[in-house]
Amino acid sequence: MGNKNQTFTLNNNSPVDKNVQLHTQIQDAVKDGTLAAGTKLPTVRALAEQLGVAPYTVARVYRQLEDLGVLETHGRNGTIVSTFGDDSQQQAQLAARTYADRIRALGVSADEGLALAKAALHS
Amino acid sequence: MNPSAWTVAALIAAVGIVMIARTFQPVSRTAQAESFARSVGLALPDSLRPVVTERVALRRRGGAIGLVAGIATTSFLLSMDPASSQYFASPFLLIGGAFAGLAVGVAVSAARASAPLHPDSVKYARPSAVRLDDYVAPLERAGGRIVIGLAVAAVIAAIVVGAPISGVLIGLVTLGVASLLFFEIAGRRIVDRAQPAQAPEDLTWDDAVRASVLRDMVTAPIILGADTVVVAGGALVDHLFADSELARIGIVVACVAAAIALASASLTSSPQRYFLTRLWPKAAA
Numbered sequence: 001m002g003n004k005n006q007t008f009t010l011n012n013n014s015p016v017d018k019n020v021q022l023h024t025q026i027q028d029a030v031k032d033g034t035l036a037a038g039t040k041l042p043t044v045r046a047l048a049e050q051l052g053v054a055p056y057t058v059a060r061v062y063r064q065l066e067d068l069g070v071l072e073t074h075g076r077n078g079t080i081v082s083t084f085g086d087d088s089q090q091q092a093q094l095a096a097r098t099y100a101d102r103i104r105a106l107g108v109s110a111d112e113g114l115a116l117a118k119a120a121l122h123s
Numbered sequence: 124m125n126p127s128a129w130t131v132a133a134l135i136a137a138v139g140i141v142m143i144a145r146t147f148q149p150v151s152r153t154a155q156a157e158s159f160a161r162s163v164g165l166a167l168p169d170s171l172r173p174v175v176t177e178r179v180a181l182r183r184r185g186g187a188i189g190l191v192a193g194i195a196t197t198s199f200l201l202s203m204d205p206a207s208s209q210y211f212a213s214p215f216l217l218i219g220g221a222f223a224g225l226a227v228g229v230a231v232s233a234a235r236a237s238a239p240l241h242p243d244s245v246k247y248a249r250p251s252a253v254r255l256d257d258y259v260a261p262l263e264r265a266g267g268r269i270v271i272g273l274a275v276a277a278v279i280a281a282i283v284v285g286a287p288i289s290g291v292l293i294g295l296v297t298l299g300v301a302s303l304l305f306f307e308i309a310g311r312r313i314v315d316r317a318q319p320a321q322a323p324e325d326l327t328w329d330d331a332v333r334a335s336v337l338r339d340m341v342t343a344p345i346i347l348g349a350d351t352v353v354v355a356g357g358a359l360v361d362h363l364f365a366d367s368e369l370a371r372i373g374i375v376v377a378c379v380a381a382a383i384a385l386a387s388a389s390l391t392s393s394p395q396r397y398f399l400t401r402l403w404p405k406a407a408a
Contacts, residue, residue: 007320008247008248009248010246034250035250040252042249047317048317050248105261107397
């Protein structure tokens with residue numbers, strides 16, 4: 001699901017290359033859990049338009065992160081955040097993804113979903 | 124068309140024309156923007172007031188133009204049917220046509236709206252993709268599909284039992300299915316559009332307007348489906364229980380009860396703020 005309260009930012013006046021700005025932010029978001037495994041990223045075109053950069057810039061960043069194993073591209077199904085860790089961890093991330101999608105479909109809030117999951121895990 | 128149908132058409136057209144006129148009046152525009160801000164539960168900052176006021180006016184104008192076009196088109200098509208003066212259910216089709224036109228109108232206004240970006244400004248973007256169900260509550264989205272499903276089933280049932288099928292009924296169910304498909308297809312296109320933003324608040328407000336457009340669009344299949352169920356139900360009851368007033372009253376009571384139940388559920392769930400809980404939970408808290 002991802003933390004939709006967060007945003008990527010791109011500063012045209014920054015000395016840091018736009019490529020690097022975006023690459024770093026996506027990688028940091030995945031590392032700190034802001035972008036959970038299985039979260040779908042915006043399309044190349046949409047993100048490029050929103051950040052005012054050429055689509056090639058976003059496509060290159062996505063490709064670089066794909067080469068690093070951070071992202072996976074599934075053709076028309078878009079680009080998603082990869083799972084990581086050993087098999088158990090990957091399965092757990094996919095289970096969390098499935099649970100999050102189910103909670104979303106039920107219209108239950110994220111906070112309530114988390115509380116329910118915590119209660120279930122501790123029982 | 125019969126006189127009652129013309130009356131309904133004229134009333135709806137008049138409402139639409141007044142709505143269009145109000146979107147050009149500064150006092151009305153301001154009031155509409157502030158009313159919109161209250162409905163979605165967001166404070167309207169002065170920096171965004173002109174942009175939001177324009178977007179809200181654009182949406183209302185687009186919807187009103189669509190409403191007038193919808194009622195005009197439906198009236199024209201009905202009047203071309205020589206038997207239309209006998210259709211007691213013509214007002215249902217006219218109302219449905221108006222809502223279908225409104226849905227198209229707001230969708231066109233959303234497609235045309237864009238936020239200009241200063242080339243040197245910092246740009247903001249959402250890190251994850253959004254979906255239709257981030258903007259439209261499950262009750263409304265499922266409601267449209269369920270009601271249209273019931274409508275199609277009711278029409279099929281009427282055909283199977285040999286009840287007379289009027290042009291109005293065919294028009295209602297066709298328009299209902301078309302409006303549902305339009306919402307699903309055009310809705311996804313709207314959600315896939317980029318949201319250029321120079322501050323996180325730009326994104327929040329863009330989401331607010333986007334959610335209201337999508338909710339306007341999903342209203343059309345709900346209204347059309349409900350109309351179809353009522354008209355098809357009436358045709359079925361008349362055919363199967365020709366002499367039963369009780370059956371006729373029963374179907375009216377059932378439809379009214381269903382409408383009240385849906386309206387109550389909708390009001391208590393604050394669907395206009397649903398997008399906040401999904402996309403901006405901190406703002407919703």
